[in-house]
Amino acid sequence: MPPAALSSLNDREYRKLLLALTLDTQRLELLIAITDDRNLQDQLIAAYEADLKAEDITPLRARLDPNRPSLRATLEELAAQTPALQAGEPAVVTVLNAGELLGVRLDDEKSEQEKFFFSLQWTREALRKFTFPIVLWLPDAVATRLAQQAPDFWSWRGGVFEFVAEAREPAVGRELLAMPMRGLQDEPQKSPIAIADLQQQVAQLEQTAPESPLLITLYNNLGEAYSGQYDYKQALELYEKALTLAKTKNDRAGEARALRNLGDGLADCGRPFQAMGYYQQALEKYRELGDRSGEAKTLNRLGLASDDLGQYPQAIEYHQQNLAIAREIGDRSGEANSLGSLGIAYDLLGQYQQGIEYHQQWLAIAREIGDRFGEAASLFNLGNALVKLGQAQQAISNYETAKAIFEEIGQPFNADKCDTALRSLNN
Template sequence: MPDSDLEALNRRALRKLLVTVKANGQTLGLLVAICDDRNLQASIIGEYEAELKSQGITPFQARLDFKRPSLRATLEALVAQEPVLQTGEPAVVTVLNAEALLGVRLSEEKSEQEKFFFSLQWTREALLRFEFPVVLWVPDAVATRIGQRAPDFWSWRGGVFEFVARPKVVTEAGHPMPRVREVDTTDSPGQLSIADLQRQIEGLEEASPESSLLITSYNSLGEAYEREYARGEALALYEKALALARANNNLEGQVRSLINLGNALEYSGRSQQAIEYYEQSLKIAREIGDRKGEASSLHGLGNAYFLLGQYQRAVEFYQQWLEIAGETDDRKSEADSLSRLGNAYDSLGQPQRAIEFHQQSLETAREIGNRQGEANSLGNLGNAYDSLGQPQRAIEFHQQQLEIVRKIGDRQGQANSLGNLGNAYDSLGQPQRAIEFHQQSLTIKRKIGDRQDEANSLGNLGNAYYSLGQYQRAIEFHQQSLAITQEIGDRRGEAITHFNKGNVLARIDQKWKARSSYEAAKTLFKSLELQELVEQCDQAIRNLGQMI
């Protein structure tokens, strides 16, 4: 991104920060400022402190104590020293030194990082007595972990303001590059383990069984189980979280729990049931003015209808999600919703319309410097051009995607782009080349432990070997894919694999086995209410006809 664009983004973030500080006046407002460059951070702080001081708002600074990294303790110590903060006069406090938490040892029983994140969960109510806005400066890595390890506290923040420094120049000695901020994605080092979450829950259940923190903990443990594909355990925990949230009349907790239930059901291939939960979360989110929860509910509804093959309904919900992104100035969600709209139009058989949305998504991602989003948009453009019957153009976009994900170290993205290249080469009539890319994709997916995508790669290999005319190899790969989809409970993936396996069996004149595979696929598609795919199964069975 050009320096002029970075400067414009930073000026815009600074203006928003100043407006928010002034709006909070003599009341508590927790604001999070994110920056990885100390020089830029110092410059921004100096600028906003000077302007606020000129308007009668006294600026103060406090530093987190490395040995006792508590936000509440830091503010209490400052208030005790500064009479102005005791009288209620207009003031703002800037809290520094959070970057020191990145260097702590994590091998101890409870590191300073863990103490800090744990204390934040219990700080919310304790901070209410401070009658001034607080600007907490953190590096990107700490911000990400706060969102994951102290979600209640994170949701309570009054604003997040990100300041981006000019990327370092790549030298021959190494390959430094700007960090990509993806707070809502999985980041294993910053997440509590299942065992840690279980201990936390046991302590809360014993000490305070009605605590609202249990709602968060149940949800967090459920999300941890989902990452291990233990969706049965996850669903049970989300249900406990929802029951407690309802008993406490905790509407925000209900929204999160309902969305999680919807997501888990959707991932398990039960999209119709997921819709019921998303509709409930959407209703509550709108009632309490929870715009983030409303957006997440609309996103989930769009995905659920997309998976059900009701692409026009999906478009309607993605469009509403896009509108909220625009109203809340959430550029990342804007890019994501444009991308989802593109995928839906591609599935509606309108690849040219899809390309228009993916181009908009790509432009937005580039404007905000979101390299991950840029890569995703390039991949989706490739898929749309493949649908348009232009696999060579598709390959060009997938190669651009692969170049970016390799630069930013996104292993999942590399696996996806390699798989997309495999599909495009298969469409181009080069199945042997396709197999090479699918094998590379499969290797990465196995290394990162993504079982669902591993099954997808195995299925793609089966399709490529089918195109190559090596039918027995194709069956072997479909069988491996089938075993994984059954193991992790991916009913939609299982149905698709049964159908593809049926195609291979029909080709080698094993008609009874082919019919059995088609019937198995039909039963699953019917249970998932995917009527269009049920009809495809019926047609495939009819095509066997007199050959049986």
């Protein structure tokens, strides 16, 4: 059965998809499912997998390897490891994470997406040996590029099923945590005017002195400016230019900054695992340089990426190291940020009393240094932890104070989180 409360359009698409999956489960059928809503995607996959099991059809999942994004290789590996496929039993394979492949070239001649599209264009005959339906999930933008860059493969599809985002009331949980921001300790985001100025400086220097070390700084600055405008593709390309030139010029500081920026860009694109590799390289560079501030900021990034990966004990270790350095160098803002990150990591582990202790320390420093956002965020997270411990009235007081501060400083998104939490408690 489809998930409850689906819109009529999504319900119709779901029923069409399920019918396509169950018509003939022992013949190759390529089905494209499209949505930009990851939560909806997860619900739909879980729903049709349950329906398939009820029909004695084995549902299987496969993930593309970003280092070798080949549908054929992924299916061959799955078949080699799955007795049901080897025995020819009825099965359906769902292929995930094609939408997470990077469209930006990092070091290689082709981006991960380009490699994937290229492999699809020439894989038609190779897939015929697989005798089961395949559901390839894609965001809309990636589906559009696939149709353009692998037209032969696209024409071979057996069906396309498009699902639109469902309106929902978020629950109080991880998605409502007021996370310490990745760039909280760094320079403020650049405005569009600053982007134009930086673009002009870069263009002039590339023309007159393309090997100038100053370009390393400008590439990093411009990439950070694009990141501030959520243009991560442009940002990643510029960070890669900065890294390449920094290596050529043996500029270890510029190299460390570019590596950390590449990690930030990948983390912002939902690629924390790949980001970890760049952060580790950046950390090594900062330690070689003896740059304690750079080391602390990179430990913060490693902790946040570990949080994203669900590796909370590892995240706590990174945040503790960050906290120790922040205290050593007298960075009160960095100390507050580390305390907030530690509180959230303990919350995610379910150790709410420990989380409360760190949130309270975060709150005290935020008030001391006049950080109104940090004050509101710490109050909000205190409210979340108190709810988990059954202290609803105290939580409501924290939420209301946090909401007032968020509105005062013009943070409507965070104020909306407070509203959601308050409605949840009042109901």
